[in-house]
Amino acid sequence: MDANPRDIVFTRYDGRRGIGWLRESYRMFSAHRLGWISMLAGYYVALIVVDVVPWIGVFIAPMIKPVLSVGFLAAAWTQERGGKPSLRMLLRGFGANLAALLPLGFIFVVGISIAIAATALIDGGRLLEMLYGAAPAGDADPTGAARSVQQTLASTNVQLAMLFGALCALPTILALWWAPALVVFQDAPLLAALGASLRASIANWRAALRYALGVFTLGAVVPTLVTTGIALVVPPPLNATIAALIVLPYLAFFVATLHIADYVSYRDVFHAGETLAPIGGSDPTGTQR
Numbered sequence: 001m002d003a004n005p006r007d008i009v010f011t012r013y014d015g016r017r018g019i020g021w022l023r024e025s026y027r028m029f030s031a032h033r034l035g036w037i038s039m040l041a042g043y044y045v046a047l048i049v050v051d052v053v054p055w056i057g058v059f060i061a062p063m064i065k066p067v068l069s070v071g072f073l074a075a076a077w078t079q080e081r082g083g084k085p086s087l088r089m090l091l092r093g094f095g096a097n098l099a100a101l102l103p104l105g106f107i108f109v110v111g112i113s114i115a116i117a118a119t120a121l122i123d124g125g126r127l128l129e130m131l132y133g134a135a136p137a138g139d140a141d142p143t144g145a146a147r148s149v150q151q152t153l154a155s156t157n158v159q160l161a162m163l164f165g166a167l168c169a170l171p172t173i174l175a176l177w178w179a180p181a182l183v184v185f186q187d188a189p190l191l192a193a194l195g196a197s198l199r200a201s202i203a204n205w206r207a208a209l210r211y212a213l214g215v216f217t218l219g220a221v222v223p224t225l226v227t228t229g230i231a232l233v234v235p236p237p238l239n240a241t242i243a244a245l246i247v248l249p250y251l252a253f254f255v256a257t258l259h260i261a262d263y264v265s266y267r268d269v270f271h272a273g274e275t276l277a278p279i280g281g282s283d284p285t286g287t288q289r
Contacts, residue, residue, distance in 0.1 A: 005192050005193075005194075005195030005196040005199055006195075006199075007192075008188060008196040008200075008270070009270070010196070010204075010269050010270050011268070011269055011270075011272040012203050012204055013204055013206070013207045013269070014206055015206035015207055015209065016207075016210065017207040017210075017268065018206070018207035018209065018210030018211030018212075019210055019211070020268075021207075021211055021265040021268065022211065022215070022218070022261060024264050025258070025260040025261040026257045026260075028076065028079055028260050028264070029256055029257045029260055031079070032079060032084050032085050033253075035084050035085035035087075036075070036085050036256040036259075036260070037252060037253075037256060038086070038087045039071060039072060039085055039086070039090050039256075039259075040252060040255060040256045040259070042087050043068050043072075043090060046068060046090070047061050047064075047065070050064060062105040062106070062108060062109045063102050064102075064105065065105050065108075066101045066105050066108075066176075067094060067096075068093060069093070069180050069259065069262065070092055070093030070096055070101065070180055070184050071089045071090035071091060071093055072085075072259040072262065072263065073181055073184060073185070073262065073263045073266075074092040074093075074184075076264065077185075077263065080267075080276060081276055093184075096183070097183050097184065097187065100183045100188075100189060100190040101180060101183055101184075103190055104176060104179055104180060104183075104190070107172070107175075107176065107194070108172060108176055111172025111175075112169055112172060114168065115165045115168035115169035115172065116128070116131070116165055116169075118165055119162065119164060119165040121161075121164070122157060122160050122161035122164050123155070123157040123160070123161035124157070126152055126155065126157065126158050126161070127152070127158050127162065127165075130149060130158075171198065174201040174202065174208070175194040175195070175198040175201075176197065177197050177201055177262070177265075178193075178196070178197040178200065178201070178262070178265070178269070178270070179193040179196075179197045180262075181262065181263065181266040181270075182196055182197060182266075182270070185266075185270075186270070200270070204269060211261075211265070215258065218254055219251070219254055219258075222250075223250065223251065226243065226247055226250075227243045227247060230242050231243070
């Protein structure tokens with residue numbers, strides 16, 4: 001068992017590789033759309049069910065996200081070897097190393113919370129007040145509330161604070177990017193998985209940057225352009241309905257592709273050139289097939 005992040009070998013790539021991860025992930029998704037969409041639907045249904053549990057749901061939901069994400073890793077591993085993704089694979093993470101997987105969700109919440117709190121150093125707490133502060137009594141009117149949010153986001157200090165917060169959150173995001181896969185496929189301890197993921201993503205910063213730009217373009221720019229274009233040519237309220245019918249399925253396909261990309265990028269970085277192992281009696285998640 002690898003106990004030191006430096007003992008976990010990885011490969012460095014140039015920037016073009018980042019777009020390649022997205023292409024390969026979409027190719028895998030296109031081959032079995034129904035299976036991947038069923039897993040995505042099950043993933044969000046499970047999170048919603050857990051989240052509505054009184055008192056503790058809001059704390060448990062982030063903890064099980066890494067565990068559920070293992071299901072997508074197992075499904076991609078299976079498809080790569082000739083199998084098919086299916087909804088039943090979503091629970092594979094509960095048969096894996098839970099002692100290392102569960103804390104990953106806690107680390108994410110803590111890391112992102114610290115990053116959001118750090119924005120107060122730049123804007124004096126305006127962003128935090130907008131996100132978590134109680135709405136003023138005179139702002140019961142939705143129009144007034146929307147105007148207040150718009151004014152806050154238009155502030156240069158708030159925009160700088162958002163950028164600073166994103167930079168503060170980056171180490172957490174990179175450390176958690178491949179950590180679940182390292183825990184499951186390489187039996188890495190928690191700290192070793194976090195450290196190896198962070199080191200590998202920094203070493204592959206060109207590919208990671210190109211990947212992030214691709215994700216932003218496909219996940220934010222394209223839906224915005226489509227929605228705006230429909231709004232310009234179709235009168236309301238029909239434009240909202242048409243936009244939803246087009247954009248929502250697109251986003252579902254996109255999010256499913258991103259889940260696959262976690263596996264595709266992990267395998268490319270940490271197992272470059274390795275021959276595919278055949279599907280045997282059990283997969284790397286430790287769950288019998």
